[in-house]
Amino acid sequence: MGRNHGMAGIASWLYVQADEEKLHMLKFIKYINERGGKAIIPAFKKPVEEFKSAEDVFAQVLKHEEFVTASINEIVQVTLEVKDYTTNNFLQWFVNEQIQEEASARMIIDKLRLVGKNNMYILIGTFLVYELLKLHLTSHYRITEETIFLYLSYWKLVLPRSNGGVFVI
Numbered sequence: 001m002g003r004n005h006g007m008a009g010i011a012s013w014l015y016v017q018a019d020e021e022k023l024h025m026l027k028f029i030k031y032i033n034e035r036g037g038k039a040i041i042p043a044f045k046k047p048v049e050e051f052k053s054a055e056d057v058f059a060q061v062l063k064h065e066e067f068v069t070a071s072i073n074e075i076v077q078v079t080l081e082v083k084d085y086t087t088n089n090f091l092q093w094f095v096n097e098q099i100q101e102e103a104s105a106r107m108i109i110d111k112l113r114l115v116g117k118n119n120m121y122i123l124i125g126t127f128l129v130y131e132l133l134k135l136h137l138t139s140h141y142r143i144t145e146e147t148i149f150l151y152l153s154y155w156k157l158v159l160p161r162s163n164g165g166v167f168v169i
Helices: 008-034 054-081 085-115 120-138 145-154
Strands: 158-160 166-168
Touching: 008 054, 008 085, 054 085
Parallel strands: none
Antiparallel strands: 158 166
């Protein structure tokens, strides 16, 4: 595993995203196989390994998400042309998911620009907790309060109080 250059929060976010993308791929494979097709996974192009900045990372994430959106839209267009309404219906989940994926990347880029280069620590820690909470509330992932507290503690966003409670920064 490569160095994360002190940006463990970004690395963690990308690992969660990679897991989510694998689930999306499996949805396609299952759908194709259930419909009598044969899903074939082509070779993957080697991803970029070095980035100039955190903003550059998320600019690449957004560029990729826009590519995925365009690809899904092309498939949707074909389903309409051939009147394959079942597949079109299946694809609508991905159409909606891409709206969220692009919005998430844009939001991160906006926040990176807003805080500048010197305040990444708090921004990424806070955003990671936000993403964990969102996953907990909107998907099959179940994140415990202990996990959230551990992330908050890791990012020094939770300070213990003398009475046993915590201050959340």
